[in-house]
Amino acid sequence: xxxxIWRHLPGNAWLKALISLVLGLAVVYVLFQYVFPWAxxxxxxxxxTVDNQ
Amino acid sequence: xxxxxxxxxxxxxxSDPEPGPRRRPGRIALAVSVFGELLITAGVLLGLFVIYxxxxxxxxxxxxxxxxxxxxxxxxxxxxxxxxxxxDTKDGIGxxxxxxxxxxxxxxEKGTGTDVLDDGVAGYYTDPGxxxxxxxxxxxxFTLAAHRDGHGAKFHNIDKLxxxxxxxxxxxxxxxxxxxxxxxxxxxxxxxxxxxxxxxESGREKPGHYIxxxxxxxxxxxxxxxxxxGELVRVDKVDGRRTPPAELR
Numbered sequence: 001x002x003x004x005i006w007r008h009l010p011g012n013a014w015l016k017a018l019i020s021l022v023l024g025l026a027v028v029y030v031l032f033q034y035v036f037p038w039a040x041x042x043x044x045x046x047x048x049t050v051d052n053q
Numbered sequence: 054x055x056x057x058x059x060x061x062x063x064x065x066x067x068s069d070p071e072p073g074p075r076r077r078p079g080r081i082a083l084a085v086s087v088f089g090e091l092l093i094t095a096g097v098l099l100g101l102f103v104i105y106x107x108x109x110x111x112x113x114x115x116x117x118x119x120x121x122x123x124x125x126x127x128x129x130x131x132x133x134x135x136x137x138x139x140x141d142t143k144d145g146i147g148x149x150x151x152x153x154x155x156x157x158x159x160x161x162e163k164g165t166g167t168d169v170l171d172d173g174v175a176g177y178y179t180d181p182g183x184x185x186x187x188x189x190x191x192x193x194x195f196t197l198a199a200h201r202d203g204h205g206a207k208f209h210n211i212d213k214l215x216x217x218x219x220x221x222x223x224x225x226x227x228x229x230x231x232x233x234x235x236x237x238x239x240x241x242x243x244x245x246x247x248x249x250x251x252x253x254e255s256g257r258e259k260p261g262h263y264i265x266x267x268x269x270x271x272x273x274x275x276x277x278x279x280x281x282x283g284e285l286v287r288v289d290k291v292d293g294r295r296t297p298p299a300e301l302r
Contacts, residue, residue, distance in 0.1 A: 040106065047242065048165075050245050
């Protein structure tokens with residue numbers, strides 16, 4: 001999977017490494033900005049109130 | 054077994070002195086390596102989620118809470134005296150100071166939904182029971198909730214509170230000084246009786262000016278609720294320099 005991505009990146013090893021880094025950061029950004037905020041309320045880790053539901 | 058066979062084959066290939074074009078691995082070896090990469094990815098994802106919920110949400114929430122707190126202070130400083138009863142509930146209504154929690158001041162806003170609490174503030178209950186705000190002067194229970202972990206983690210150190218510790222609520226004109234008199238370290242999340250205007254579980258039978266702090270416990274989970282009750286000791290007027298009461302000095 002990652003090997004396949006690596007082989008399909010353009011340029012020499014340095015350029016590939018740079019592009020990989022940028023791709024990785026983009027993934028982390030999307031996760032922190034969109035995916036985790038969406039997923040968090042669905043997970044039972046952070047309910048602090050008492051209620052009758 | 055088949056994978057081992059493939060590996061042996063690969064080793065034989067690798068020992069080949071001819072550095073020919075890269076040989077494609079066998080189908081099973083490929084499946085195993087993709088599966089392994091998926092597992093690694095899942096592990097990294099979970100790790101990132103932990104970093105997100107225990108660190109990044111705090112960064113975001115504290116930033117937002119600080120901005121809101123500045124707005125409230127600004128508002129207080131510039132608001133002309135609108136007389137008693139004029140309460141601005143749109144911004145925060147005041148600040149909670151709990152020296153034993155060592156987290157400075159906590160802005161208090163209306164509501165206990167995630168949209169409120171995720172901004173790094175403490176919220177007063179509007180549901181299931183409505184909190185009695187101390188500013189009304191009526192007897193009742195000032196019920197509050199805040200996050201134990203993440204999103205500012207404003208009640209993270211709630212377990213450091215002991216009986217007799219002060220809880221001070223600061224509004225534009227008054228310091229409400231409460232004293233902790235009862236602690237319930239673990240209760241069901243359905244136990245809404247802890248929010249009653251006379252919280253009998255705390256040992257009180259008569260109406261009074263109570264404050265109730267709720268959050269989740271044990272840390273990093275939401276299995277139970279941790280409850281701390283306090284009772285109003287006195288109300289100090291805020292002076293021109295906003296000198297804090299003795300409990301906060």
